[in-house]
Amino acid sequence: MQLPAALDAKLEAVAHSRLTSKNAVLIEAIERFISDNEAKTAAVLSTSDEISTRYAELMERLKDA
Numbered sequence: 001m002q003l004p005a006a007l008d009a010k011l012e013a014v015a016h017s018r019l020t021s022k023n024a025v026l027i028e029a030i031e032r033f034i035s036d037n038e039a040k041t042a043a044v045l046s047t048s049d050e051i052s053t054r055y056a057e058l059m060e061r062l063k064d065a
Helices: 005-017 022-054 056-064
Strands: none
Touching: 005 022, 022 056
16 A cells, blocks of 8 residues: 555554554554544444434424425
């Protein structure tokens, strides 16, 4: 993976401070990103379901108005 020089230097510094490889830092970052994204998607879907359930009667009345 080609990174801009400034970002690569920051990645190198993080890896060095954690006594690990840049690859390990990237893997951890990608796993966190995916996990956070999945959690946010689940929260949005759950909220949507709750709103649909809570306001189903109102939406039905508005549909007929």
